[in-house]
Amino acid sequence: MKPLHLSHFTATSCLGRGLEATLQALRERKSGLKPCDFDIVDLPTYIGEVSGLEEVQLAPALKVYDCRNNRLAQLALEQDGFADAVRTAVAKYGTERVGVFVGTSTSGILQTELAYRRRDSSSGELPHDFDYDRTQNTFSVADFTRHFFGIQGPAVAISSACSSSAKVFASARRMMEAGLIDAAVVGGVDSLCLTTLYGFNSLGLCSPQACRPFDARRDGISIGEAGAFALLEWPQGELPKDAVLLAGIGESSDAYHMSSPHPEGLGARMAMEQALGSAGLRPQDIDYINLHGTATPSNDAAEGKAVLDLFGSHTPCSSTKGLTGHTLGAAGAIEAVVSALALQHGLMPAGANTQTLDPAISLDYLLDNRKVPVRYVLSNSFGFGGTNCSLVFGRAA
Amino acid sequence: MMSKALTAYIEGIGLIGRGLPDWTIAREVLAGRMPYELQPAVVPAPQLLPPAERRRCGNIVKLTLAVSSEAVAMAQADASTLPSVFTSSHGDAENCHAICDQLATDDKLISPTRFHNSVHNAASGYWSIATRAMAPASVLCGFDASFGAGLLEAMTQVAVDGTRCLLMAIDTEGPELIKDIRPKDGLLGIALVLSPQPRPQSVARIDIGLTHEAADRFTDAVLEQLRLNIASARGLPLLRQVALGQSGRVVLDYLDGTHIAAEVTPC
Numbered sequence: 281m282k283p284l285h286l287s288h289f290t291a292t293s294c295l296g297r298g299l300e301a302t303l304q305a306l307r308e309r310k311s312g313l314k315p316c317d318f319d320i321v322d323l324p325t326y327i328g329e330v331s332g333l334e335e336v337q338l339a340p341a342l343k344v345y346d347c348r349n350n351r352l353a354q355l356a357l358e359q360d361g362f363a364d365a366v367r368t369a370v371a372k373y374g375t376e377r378v379g380v381f382v383g384t385s386t387s388g389i390l391q392t393e394l395a396y397r398r399r400d401s402s403s404g405e406l407p408h409d410f411d412y413d414r415t416q417n418t419f420s421v422a423d424f425t426r427h428f429f430g431i432q433g434p435a436v437a438i439s440s441a442c443s444s445s446a447k448v449f450a451s452a453r454r455m456m457e458a459g460l461i462d463a464a465v466v467g468g469v470d471s472l473c474l475t476t477l478y479g480f481n482s483l484g485l486c487s488p489q490a491c492r493p494f495d496a497r498r499d500g501i502s503i504g505e506a507g508a509f510a511l512l513e514w515p516q517g518e519l520p521k522d523a524v525l526l527a528g529i530g531e532s533s534d535a536y537h538m539s540s541p542h543p544e545g546l547g548a549r550m551a552m553e554q555a556l557g558s559a560g561l562r563p564q565d566i567d568y569i570n571l572h573g574t575a576t577p578s579n580d581a582a583e584g585k586a587v588l589d590l591f592g593s594h595t596p597c598s599s600t601k602g603l604t605g606h607t608l609g610a611a612g613a614i615e616a617v618v619s620a621l622a623l624q625h626g627l628m629p630a631g632a633n634t635q636t637l638d639p640a641i642s643l644d645y646l647l648d649n650r651k652v653p654v655r656y657v658l659s660n661s662f663g664f665g666g667t668n669c670s671l672v673f674g675r676a677a
Numbered sequence: 678m679m680s681k682a683l684t685a686y687i688e689g690i691g692l693i694g695r696g697l698p699d700w701t702i703a704r705e706v707l708a709g710r711m712p713y714e715l716q717p718a719v720v721p722a723p724q725l726l727p728p729a730e731r732r733r734c735g736n737i738v739k740l741t742l743a744v745s746s747e748a749v750a751m752a753q754a755d756a757s758t759l760p761s762v763f764t765s766s767h768g769d770a771e772n773c774h775a776i777c778d779q780l781a782t783d784d785k786l787i788s789p790t791r792f793h794n795s796v797h798n799a800a801s802g803y804w805s806i807a808t809r810a811m812a813p814a815s816v817l818c819g820f821d822a823s824f825g826a827g828l829l830e831a832m833t834q835v836a837v838d839g840t841r842c843l844l845m846a847i848d849t850e851g852p853e854l855i856k857d858i859r860p861k862d863g864l865l866g867i868a869l870v871l872s873p874q875p876r877p878q879s880v881a882r883i884d885i886g887l888t889h890e891a892a893d894r895f896t897d898a899v900l901e902q903l904r905l906n907i908a909s910a911r912g913l914p915l916l917r918q919v920a921l922g923q924s925g926r927v928v929l930d931y932l933d934g935t936h937i938a939a940e941v942t943p944c
Contacts, residue, residue, distance in 0.1 A: 322785075376887070376935065385796065389773070392855075396781040404854070412855045417767055418797050418818035432935055434887070436826040439768075439797035440816040451815060454833035459681050460887065474780045475773075479792030531813035533805040535757075539793040547811060664793060665802025667814055 281558045283525040283674070284453060285515040288365035290356060291617040293506035293604045294328035298359035303621050306629040309649065311603050313490040313502050313633075318472050319390075325486040328504025328605025329472060330355070345424040347388035347415035349471040353424055356469065356507025365511055366429050369463045379461040380435040381452045382422040383445025383468035385609035385663075387437070388415035390473040421469050433461050439609065441663030442572075444468060445508070446612025446671055450529045452512055467509030468613030476503055476608060483539060485576050491606070493573035493599035494580050494645050495634040501574045504605020508613035510620075515676075523676040524620040527656065528559025534666025541579055545586030547668045548572075548660065552590055555658060555670035563591045565656055566672070568628045570615050572660040573599020574606050583660065584641035598646040602632035612661035612669065619657040619673045626653045682884040683832040686944065687919060688841075689752025689870035690880070691744030694718050694903065694910065695863040699747060707913065708920040713899055718864055725807035733790055734803060736864065737769045737849045741800035742807060744868040745845050752870035753878055754841065756808035759870070760834055761843040763801035764817040764827030766908035769794060770851030800847060812840075823848070824867070824912040825931030832885055835873050844869045846909035865907045867916065879944040881919045888938040892930035904930075915939055 290298060294312030295305035305312065313326045336351035357363045370378050395410040414420055422437040434455060438444050445468020452464035480486045480501060487500035512526065519525075531554065534547035541548070556563060569591070572583055580599075587597065600618050607614055622628060630646040637645055656674045690700045696715045697703040705711035723731055723742040741763070749756045767773075772794050779787050793799070798816035805814055815834075819826035824846045831844040849864040872879065893914045895901040904910045911930040918925045918941040929937040 389777075392773070392777050393780050396777040399781070406854055413820055417820050419766075419820040419822070422818075423820065426932075432932070434826070434829055434935070435819070435822075435932060436830070437818045438816065439818055440801070440814065441796045441798055444816075447815065450813075451817075451830055451833075454837045455829070457837045458683055458833045460683075460829070460833070474785065475776055475787075475792070475795065478780065478785050478787050479776075479789075479795065482787055482789040482792050531815075533802075533811050533814045535805040535809050535811050537806065538799065538802050539789075550811060663798070664796050665798040665814075665816075666805060667798060667802070667816065 281528065283515065283527045284512045285519065286510045286524045286526060286620060287513045288362050289510040289617050289620055290360040290362040291508035291614050292330060292356040292359055293607060293614055294330060294504055295604060303625065305603060306621065306627065309630055309632050311490055311632040313605055321474060321477050323477055323481050323486065324488045326490045326502040327472060328502060330505050342424060342427055344411055345414045345420060347391040349388040349421055349469055350424045352471050352505060352507045353421050353469045356509060357428060362509055366465055369511060370429055370431060373462040375430055375432040377433055377462045378431050379433040379452060379455050379464045380422050380426045380431055381438060381448040381464055381466045382425055383438045383448045383609045383612060384418060384421050384470050385439060385441050385444055386470060386473050386475055387418045387420050389475050390471065391415040393474050425465060440667035441665055442608050442611055443661040443663035443667045443669045444609040444612060446661035446669035447531065449526055449671055450531055450669065453529060464512040465509060466512055468610035469507040470607055470609040471505040487575060490633045491575035491602055492633045493575040493601055493631050494638055494641060496636045496638045498575045498577060498580060500576055502605040504607040506604060506607035506610040506614045508610060508617045510616060519676040521675065521677040522624045524623055525674050525676060526671065527674040528555040528561065528672030530554030530558065530670040532668045536666055539664050541582040541662060543582055545582040547666055548583055548586040548662055549590055551668040551670040552586065552658065555672045559672040561656060561672065566595055566658045567654045568622055568657050569595055569597035570619050570657060570659040571597050571599040572662045573601055575601060584643055587643055593642045594644055596628050596644045596646055596650060598629060598631040600629055602634060615659045616671060619659045622657050623654050623673060623675045626651055628652065628654060682886045683836040684882065684884050685832055685835040685871040685873065686875050686879040687869055687881045687883060688872050688876060688878050689748035689754060691747030691868035693720060693740060693744050694865035704920040707917040713897060715899065735769045735772055735794060737847060738800045738803045740849060740864060740866040741804055741845055741847045744866040745804055745843060748868035748870050754870050757810050758812060759810060759843045760812040760840050761801065761845060762815045762827050762831040763845045764823045765847050766820050766823045767851060768797040769799060774852035774854065821908050822932045823908040825929055825937050828937060831871055835871050839873050841870060841872045844871060846912055848907050848909045865909045867909050867912050875944055881944055882942040884940040886938055888928060888936050889934065890928045890936060890938065892936050893928050
């Protein structure tokens with residue numbers, strides 16, 4: 281594929297607001313996870329919460345979109361000069377020539393959960409101030425983003441569970457390659473809610489402590505929330521050496537089970553192979569792999585097998601979910617930003633919380649940061665329903 | 678037209694909605710060769726799934742499997758090799774309602790089945806599992822713009838990746854409690870198998886692009902109400918043009934101010 285330039289990008293998670301805070305947490309290996317104290321949730325688990333969302337005020341014209349998820353979207357868009365960069369691109373290409381592709385799994389469902397608690401005690405009706413389509417609906421966060429910038433090009437929410445905001449890159453790239461748009465705002469936003477906390481708990485997938493990807497005693501995920509975005513443009517002129525390019529994309533389905541990965545990681549392997557193929561690279565060209573690494577026993581075992589089969593045991597890799605938590609529909613986007621930071625700063629970030637590596641998975645899993653030049657990174661995102669997406673990012677030089 | 682056209686060939690069509698029990702009958706109704714009778718939609722049990730799964734899955738899964746099977750059979754395609762695009766204005770809203778209802782009580786321990794069925798890609802996941810399709814699956818939501826969003830995604834897969842693609846635009850009824858939800862009445866699912874090249878089973882060539890022109894409306898009041906009330910039904914004017922078996926141009930509803938123009942040429 282023709283590489284695309286991530287001309288601007290940003291991330292906000294429990295690690296902090298924007299790139300500087302994110303990079304500092306990666307350098308210090310400082311996890312943002314804490315014991316769950318979200319809303320009225322009573323579960324023995326850890327969460328990655330973005331602080332200060334209660335104070336975020338949506339732009340006056342967009343008040344109807346007010347919910348935790350869209351507040352997180354706006355907060356993320358406003359970091360690192362990202363919103364200004366998008367406005368510049370919209371002015372350059374035209375409002376109709378920019379597209380919006382936002383990944384989310386639960387969008388603003390917390391707003392509905394709260395509304396259901398406020399149902400009229402006699403009629404059972406929902407409160408009149410509840411606006412389903414502009415808060416809870418899956419499209420809401422993409423629609424909010426589109427209106428935030430006055431973009432009139434194609435706009436869509438992509439919701440394939442935990443691969444959602446990796447797959448935004450695939451859809452945006454096709455739309456650009458087809459000539460329908462010249463630039464794309466891609467990203468992922470997912471926020472804490474009772475549905476995912478109690479839902480993953482019901483599947484026995486929430487760890488009672490901060491998650492430990494690829495640890496021999498890993499016992500589940502820590503749910504986090506995040507918003508991360510990138511502006512995709514065709515490379516123009518001579519790019520600076522540390523410019524970040526989307527070089528390859530691979531997508532596949534497990535066709536195996538709704539909530540368990542293929543035990544041999546077959547779908548994961550197909551996605552990684554295709555990503556390498558579309559980038560024109562061999563496995564040995566990849567310097568670092570940002571793993572999906574949720575810290576469930578089955579995900580890490582299956583992903584570990586797939587990586588070992590394709591790359592052997594010598595490619596440095598880690599999951600950054602011990603730092604950020606599993607941000608579900610935002611995971612692909614935030615890990616794309618982590619990959620971009622790895623490329624620009626020559627930093628292979630180690631996983632956090634992991635103490636003793638699983639001896640059954642013989643990978644070069646990083647327990648300490650490595651400061652080395654990084655030319656190509658592969659980032660994995662896999663989701664419920666067996667949707668897999670692998671992305672290859674590279675430096676311009 | 679404000680953008681260059683994307684081309685594909687329709688090889689298979691699946692359709693279920695009120696008074697539209699399958700494509701064979703719907704083709705006659707949409708072309709005006711048969712009267713439109715508002716019979717309730719009947720969604721067959723998904724034979725592709727094992728009995729236990731058949732019982733546990735919601736209407737949205739059944740509708741997805743039914744219309745997709747019809748389209749794939751007509752296209753004489755191998756479902757296991759087809760990339761797919763699933764689009765829905767709100768997924769399984771009944772299931773979501775049940776979860777939110779329980780989370781508002783003291784017993785918040787929701788069932789694992791309810792939870793894994795709550796993901797927007799549940800029906801798409803069941804389709805891939807049932808047909809052993811390991812090809813990519815794109816899963817989208819555009820609220821009322823869901824059909825247009827799905828059509829654009831499928832057309833770019835065909836045009837850019839050069840693959841055949843199965844488009845599934847699926848909407849089922851939501852809980853009465855949520856007033857804004859679509860569909861307002863009934864359910865509707867459309868599946869299309871699209872191909873980059875013409876083949877003997879192709880029924881029409883479509884060339885689509887974005888436009889500011891107003892979306893076409895049905896002159897039949899009942900069909901027009903259906904189009905407005907169900908996001909996937911916004912695709913029915915395209916199917917009507919195919920059903921007529923004549924060359925023509927239709928404008929489909931998409932986002933406010935941005936619509937999709939489609940030139941339809943019978944094969």
